[in-house]
């Protein structure tokens with residue numbers, strides 16, 4: 199199950215500057231574990247205590263996974279996963 | 289230094305005034321590598337709060353995709369403070385995630401004297417920078433090219 203993952207600027211230090219990388223898995227959690235095996239350090243930037251960081255937005259195609267299962271969100275072959283740090287502040 | 293057209297400065301201030309007392313937020317896109325803000329997008333503050341802002345996640349996805357397709361980047365990310373000075377709060381610093389962006393803050397606490405300042409926020413370090421307001425980028429010598437805007 200190959201998916202394309204878009205990496206935001208701030209996390210590209212983990213992907214040798216690549217904007218987009220391939221990964222595999224049937225759920226978002228598996229995709230992130232697969233990414234971590236080749237791009238060490240990425241997982242800690244996305245996941246905290248078995249849930250996505252509150253201020254990291256992850257989308258599968260056009261869906262914010264916050265509303266579709268979080269790390270358990272289903273991922274299918276050919277899907278696009280997009281990671282965007284939330285733009286927020288006080 | 290942030291070099292920015294006057295009409296874009298006016299648009300940020302107008303947006304901040306309109307949303308006062310809630311915080312207003314938005315982004316100004318520009319061609320990748322140009323450091324030239326050109327296309328202003330007012331974003332919804334999903335928090336609708338006088339003390340916090342957050343881009344709506346679905347709107348952010350649409351706007352970021354459109355920038356990607358147009359080979360643009362977020363040159364400016366702006367938001368307003370409605371009761372405090374135009375200086376990044378601790379929360380602003382902890383969430384800053386665009387090391388190449390100019391973070392512009394607009395303070396509307398004084399309705400008659402709106403304050404606008406710009407910062408770089410990289411790895412938790414805030415550096416204020418000068419804001420050079422120009423009528424047109426045609427006569428400012430900031431980027432690799434001095435090509436006038438299409439409009």
Ligand SMILES: [Zn+2]
Pocket residue numbers: 287288367368369375376377380
């Ligand atoms: Zn702020």
